[in-house]
Amino acid sequence: MKYETVIGLEVHLQLATNTKAFCGCSTKFGQRANSQVCPVCLGFPGSLPVLNEEAFRFAIKVALALNCRIQSLIKFDRKNYYYPDLPKNFQISQYDMPLSYDGFIDINANGGTKRIRIKRVHMEEDAGKLMHPEGEDCSLVDYNRGGMPLLEIVTEPDINSPQEAYDYLTKLKSILEYLRVSDCDMEKGSLRCDANISLRPKGEKKLGTKVELKNMNSFKGVRSGLEYEEKRQESVLEDGGKLVQETRLWNADKAVTASMRTKEEAEDYRYFPEPDLVPFVVDKNEIEEIRKALPELPEARGARFKKEFALSDYDADVLTSQIDLADYYEACVKLYPNAKVVANWLMGDISAALNDKNIKVTELGLSPEGLAGLLKMIDSGAISGKMAKDILAESIETKAIPEDIVKKKGLTQISDAGAIEEIVKKVVEREVKTVNDYKGGKKTALGFLVGQVMKESKGKANPGKVNEILKKVLGD
Amino acid sequence: MKTIDSKIVKHVAHLARLELDDKELKEYSGQLASILSYISKLNEIDTANVVPTSHALTTLKNVFRKDVPRKSLGPDEALANAPSKEDDFFRVPQILEGK
Known part of the structure; x- marks a missing residue:
């Protein structure tokens, strides 16, 4: 039988504010355990949460950039569960009146675009971090992360393949980076993704039994986990078996998913309104002001690059997918106005070096000025293209300016x-x-x-x- | 409305990680049932045209804090009253299960 895969994604994004969502504790990464905690985020009796203005503004920005509608009355709710990562035994989240809803992202799929609807974007606080020391009969808790501002971004089940899931995440991350609201670093956990996946016979309207997939630490991990799960579910169905609704964890080392084997019990979070936070109302003018102040987003910038610099669809897409790369490109083209040549160098040798070293273009030793200088030396005949490649490599390695490398080494080309x-x-x-x-x-x-x-x-x-x-x- | 029986009380007790013996279960079931039946008197009021009230202070809204760091407690003070600790961490019974 032919099956259709149905996937929904849930992304948690840590907002890059200076302080936590409801208290003044610092959000700095990698500090001494339990050094960034206070009566509010530890849930001491009598303490009261107050919402971080910047976190709220960031949330509205993201909601608008994802084409969402903003809730007319925004309130917070308590999600109750008893687990040591929550000192209050509840998480401040949003239930029936999320900050925003009904948005979408368009991704490239099958040679056209496909719209992935976004069900909701809401605010909540992060939980603490648990560690399970080996051979000991205890868990250790660090509450530094507890209370950090998070956005939860949930799609409708509009994604139909692991590759589409990957493309959606790439596009989402690109937009979020442009907004400069998060460092979007999966390794640091600032961006996390869970997935729901089910299969149904092609043409069937009713959704199949879904599996919640967790523990993916990269977009590639999400794709591989979903690919595995797609095959596993298909073979269960093909054998006439029945799928169980459960949470499975992706094991990247073994490249398999495994059931979490929790006690089968329906979730019962007993949500109720958070009485310590008054409601929030953003008036239409304010929303419009924030909307107007949104930066140029990847799609718009790509279209402009194509027009302004006569780039191909592919080049424009690659160069605008990361804001830092797009900024670097534009800065360089300003100084060296051969847009295609700059694109080739950026997407060729420089991208290769970035991948090789696993760094961002902002961490590259070579500035846009440096690259422009290098390209000008080729044009003037001072150096050959081959020499330029070597100089580029050395500049990236030593952070020296290309002109200085040429002078120091007496590399100047003989054109006389x-x-x-x-x-x-x-x-x-x-x-x-x-x-x-x-x-x-x-x-x-x-x-x-x-x-x-x-x-x-x-x-x-x-x-x-x-x-x-x-x-x-x-x-x- | 759902009636409160010992099965529901058992479930709620489990969610709150409370251990109740049979005598307590019976006692609390009775107490909770009578509290709920008292509260259910509110259902007699016609609220068809009333907006749900999530907060008592209906005039107060948009209370924010500036994004400026304030001094935290620090590990020593934060852990001062912890029943069990290890280095800078709170120490709790082992949890490996899902939430």
């Missing part, structure tokens, strides 16, 4: 006709046999002679000029 002619003559006198071959009609011999001249000049001669002068000396 007289100087090249001298070397050419020397080579022609020495390579009598090849010269005769060439004169006898073996035109390919020229390549060898050019090579000899380049070698003699220690790679510094301008290859175009060498060709030209060599032909002249040989009487062509």
Whole structure:
């Protein structure tokens, strides 16, 4: 039987505010355990939460960028569950009146675009971190993360393949980075993703039994986990079996999903309104002001790049997918207005170096000015393209400015006709046999002679000029 | 309305991680049932045209705090009253199950 895969994604995003959602504790990453806690986030009796203005503004920005509608009356609720990562035994979240709802993201799929609807974007607080020391009969709790501001971004079950899930996440991350509301770092846990996946016979309207998939630490992990789960569910159905609604964990090392084996019990969070936080109302003018102040988002920027710099769809997409890369590109094009050449260098050697070192373009030793300078030296004939590649590599390695590397190493290309002619003559006198071959009609011999001249000049001669002068000396 | 029986009380007690013996279960079932039946008197009022009240202070809204860090307690003070601790951590009975 042919099946259709149905996937919904739930993303948790840590907002990059200075302080937690409801108290003034710092949100700085990697500090001493339990050093960023106070009576509010530890849930001491008598303490009261007060919402962080910046976190709220960030949330509205994200909601608007994801084409959501803003709730006319925003309230918070308590989600009650008893677990040591929550000192209050409830999490401040939002239940029936989330901050925003009914949004969408368009992704590229099957040569066109596909709309993934966003069900809701709501605010909540993060829980603390539990550790389970090996061989000990206890868990250790660090509440530094408890109370950090989170957004939960939930899609409708509109995603139909693991690749679409991956594309949705990539696009979402790109938008979130443009908004500068989070560092979106999955390794630090600032961005986390859970997935719901089910299968149904093609054409069937009713959704199949869903599995909740957790513990994916990268977008690729999400894709692999879903691919595994897709196959597993299909084979269960094909064998005439029945799927169990459960939570499964992705094991990246073994590349399998495994049931969490919790006690089967319906979730019972007993939500009720958080009485310590008064409601929030954003008036229409305020929403419009925030909307107007939204930065140019990836799609709009891509369209502008295509128009302004005559880039292909692919180039524009790649260059605008990360805000830092797009900024770098534009800064460089301003200084060196050959847009296509800059695009090629950025997407070629520079991207390769970034991937290789697993760093962002902002961490690259070479500034847009440096790259522009390098490209200008090629144009002026001061260095060859091949030399430029070596200089680029060295600049990335040592963070030295390309012009300085050229000066220091005396790398300047020899374009002076007289100087090249001298070397050419020397080579022609020495390579009598090849010269005769060439004169006898073996035109390919020229390549060898050019090579000899380049070698003699220690790679510094301008290859175009060498060709030209060599032909002249040989009487062509 | 759902009547309160010992099965529901048992479930609620489990959610709150409370251990109740049979005598307590029976006692609390009776107490909770009578509290709920008293509260259910409110159902007699016609609220068809009343907006649900989530907060008592209906005029107060949009109370914010500036995003400026304030001094935290620090691990020593935070852990001062913890019944069990290890280094800078709170120590709790082992939890490996899902939430």
